[in-house]
Amino acid sequence: GENVEQHPSTLSVQEGDSAVIKCTYSDSASNYFPWYKQELGKRPQLIIDIRSNVGEKKDQRIAVTLNKTAKHFSLHITETQPEDSAVYFCAAFDDYKLSFGAGTTVTVRA
């Protein structure tokens, strides 16, 4: 089955700096890669996604890149703000199933 690895597990950045989270997947059949943000006590929220036929997608301060050959994808957050502090999960979709990375706890220092 699909195996998604996510790094780093924790990330502390100064407000205004950029944050990068990287994920790798194992199953070349995976065709859709969403990113979720989960604040403490809340549900995972879909923040951005990318499909296998696209290399990069941007939405305001967040962007995602996908390298299908290397089977890795990354989340980039620019100009980080305190409200970006949360746990971020990457996932890979195949056969109607999302396989998640272990999560990255992002802390934005004021």
Added chain:
Amino acid sequence: KAGVTQTPRYLIKTRGQQVTLSCSPISGHRSVSWYQQTPGQGLQFLFEYFSETQRNKGNFPGRFSGRQFSNSRSEMNVSTLELGDSALYLCASSLGGTEGEQYFGPGTRLTVT
């Protein structure tokens, strides 16, 4: 549009009991997936239903089961509860296509004592 709803939000059960959790998807969504979230194992896929049919199932014991009704609402059942079943159970709804944009409900926090 109303979001995904789950009931109940919190449950406390005793080992050996069984429990049923409910999920109502976003209107128009025909697929419901269930996930278990724990600090140790993260987010793990339980099963997915589309038009009352299970299309995929994760690596969980047979004590975990689910079903979907004709109105797309879904239930999951856990029988013979064990302490290790304590977790946040999340459902997610989607249109059901081959590219799975999924939206999560608030979850049901299950505590087994």
